[in-house]
Amino acid sequence: MENPIAEAKNLLTQFEQVADTFAKKNGIEHLAGPQGRVLFFLAKQKDTEIFVKDIENYLHISKSVASNLVKRMARNGFVKTIPSRTDKRYKQIVLTELGCQKIKPLQVFHDEMQSVLLKDIDVEDLKTVLRVTEQLRANLRAYRKSID
Numbered sequence: 001m002e003n004p005i006a007e008a009k010n011l012l013t014q015f016e017q018v019a020d021t022f023a024k025k026n027g028i029e030h031l032a033g034p035q036g037r038v039l040f041f042l043a044k045q046k047d048t049e050i051f052v053k054d055i056e057n058y059l060h061i062s063k064s065v066a067s068n069l070v071k072r073m074a075r076n077g078f079v080k081t082i083p084s085r086t087d088k089r090y091k092q093i094v095l096t097e098l099g100c101q102k103i104k105p106l107q108v109f110h111d112e113m114q115s116v117l118l119k120d121i122d123v124e125d126l127k128t129v130l131r132v133t134e135q136l137r138a139n140l141r142a143y144r145k146s147i148d
Contacts, residue, residue, distance in 0.1 A: 015117070022112050026105045034059055035073050036106050042079065042095050043103050049084055049092040078102065 023032035041058050042050055056066040070093055073079045078099035081091035
């Protein structure tokens with residue numbers, strides 16, 4: 001492999017193209033990326049107050065990116081902000097009825113993606129990919145710390 005970074009970028013582009021196809025098929029065009037991940041996160045944490053900082057940490061994004069993501073999702077009708085039950089100064093993020101309705105098609109989307117993309121991949125090979133992915137993340141964290 002001449003350039004593993006270029007190969008990874010090419011593969012990610014192909015993943016995104018397949019994801020777009022599956023998303024259109026399932027009627028969730030805007031939810032194949034971070035918005036869909038946030039919807040799943042909120043659905044799994046439905047008994048916990050979730051704030052922008054929790055989305056920052058979950059997606060490993062900056063506060064401004066997370067805030068803009070939540071605003072976009074609110075404009076799309078998937079979430080709304082309401083006062084925190086414990087501290088009225090904070091706004092928690094909750095699913096709307098539309099957001100809740102999108103969870104099932106999102107699950108179908110994710111199941112189809114995994115079925116197609118992970119087909120015939122040995123469990124040990126998949127563990128290796130996950131281990132290498134985590135090492136790449138660690139390398140990125142170390143690099144970011146070194147430039148701060």
